[in-house]
Amino acid sequence: MIYTKKSPALVIIGIVMMLWGWLNASGTIDGLQSTLQKSAFSDHTKVNEKFQAELRVATEIAQSEGKPAPEMKKPESKFDHAKALQTKFGYLFGGAFVLIGLFILSWKPSAGNLDYYISTVPGMALILLIAFVVRWGLDPMFGNWGKAVKAAGILSWDFAKIFNLNYVVMGILAGIVIVNVFKIPGWAANGVRTARLFLKTGVILLGTLYSAAELAQLGLLSVVMIGVFVLGSVWLTLLMGRRMKCPNSMTGVLSAGLGVCGVSATVAASPVVQAKSGEIAYTIGTILLWGVGCMFIFPTVGHILGMGPVQFGAWAGTGILNSAQVAGAALAFDPHGIETLKVAEIFNITRVLFLPIIVLWLAAWFVKHEESAVKVNLGEVLVAKFPLFVLGFIAMFALSSTGAFAPAGHYAGKYFSSAEVKESNLLKPKEIRALEAELPKMETPAETTALQGLIANRKIMTREDSQALKSAAKIKGLDELAKGAIANAQKAAKHDSKVIKNFRDWLAWLFSFGLIGLGMQITVASIKQAGGKPLIIGSVVGTLKAVGSLVVVLMFVKEFV
Amino acid sequence: MAINDLNAEMSAGGEPKGGPKFDRGHPLSIFVRDRNEDLSALLLAFLIAMSGIIFFG
Structure with missing residues (x-):
């Protein structure tokens, strides 16, 4: 059988990509790009102004000394970098697709390996083109709209952020729109199949972002509380799903979404329980809708009950799914303090760290229940059917915890290092004098020691000092210059791992690609097939989790956190 | 091939049912639901990880 279909589509996609690359390289669409990438463009303007000023000074000095004007290289701004990336991708992929497309048009295919592989390229090119539109166009566009609507006072919240209108959700939506409105063309069908391969690769790489050392820093209460609620939600969903006779795949994927933290957990667990595309979409929809409701109800309840920032942060981090x-x-x-957000994020991080455990549990659960019709040895079936990519995720998590990609104590690539503070980022004499004047205002011995260390070294030396200075910066009546000096020192000691930054970029592309392909398999009919039972399960488990965590927070959080 | 068929193929079980399909034993069976797909994903992820360490570490 011949799989490759003759169509000029691949050549056209390639030409469009190359054209985009050229438009970026020639600067023709700089106006459009500056609107889409507002923050990168403002950084670009600052970099340019700074460079021009430095060049002017250097030229004046050279002229006064009778030397020729110096040659200085303009530093690359984020905006330049983004444009260069789009140019590179456009030329690279566009060129390759044009060549392969011309080959398909002129080639007389014969059954075999080459036909198999070539038949997937047009579909992959279509998904990649949509990924370009979503990541470089729709994602920043909605981000800008969300901020603009909030700034104009039409809404008091950023709708793009709250409704998750980022590349993840928009990728799925784009796929859904394409399949339901236009249908998948025959020449693209085989390429769409590759989506799951890239999703799995993305899930494995997700393991690099977390480190086991993070767990140790979180404190016992958050780990125990999150553990109980995460595992409890998964258990309850699985139980209700079985009782209500929902398909195992639907129940499995819903339990991961309701238990851990929404979209990424749903995607990670879906291949383990062999979830259908419609079931994944249903779960993501349920979680996001539930989360939007919680987002309005939680703060109101929190204020009515007079909860403090730590209590509310713990409750929101446990009870809200996304x-x-x-x-x-x-x-x-x-809105004005950072304390609640910090506590909520700590609880949220803990939840993500339970993902490998849940995935392992679901793998065992699914194998057991799917094979229940025939008496089988669970161990043997697990060995035969266990999804290997989950081991990849765990292996990456383990490697990450040993410090293979970034210092072992990192979270998502960010780590503390006093050794890497640049000379230019050391505190200035004016800042040191301001800090010295504030020494008597310190409230604890740890804060005093940390501030003395900062004054002596002009930078923060240890992670403990960093923590102590964080609380010191909140002391009332502290001089603004001293506060700014502490903030500068904190910023200088925090570093981003280059390796993990690159992994994050790769992850974003892999997930974009995979989720668009996933969306392309979600038809309205497939969602209807899922029925109303999962929504009932979602509502019951979500409500119990929200109420249960509220009770626990009110009873215990004050004493322990 | 209708997308619903594709949907059915790629979901539960993942064994192609009708329409164009890849043979299970064929090298390209990495694209159907199979351990080969997991192995390919593992290989791809570790290649990315290694190149990350080599080029940016």
């Missing part, structure tokens, strides 16, 4: 909505609720509760 990371962005946790942040939304925390900020809605306490």
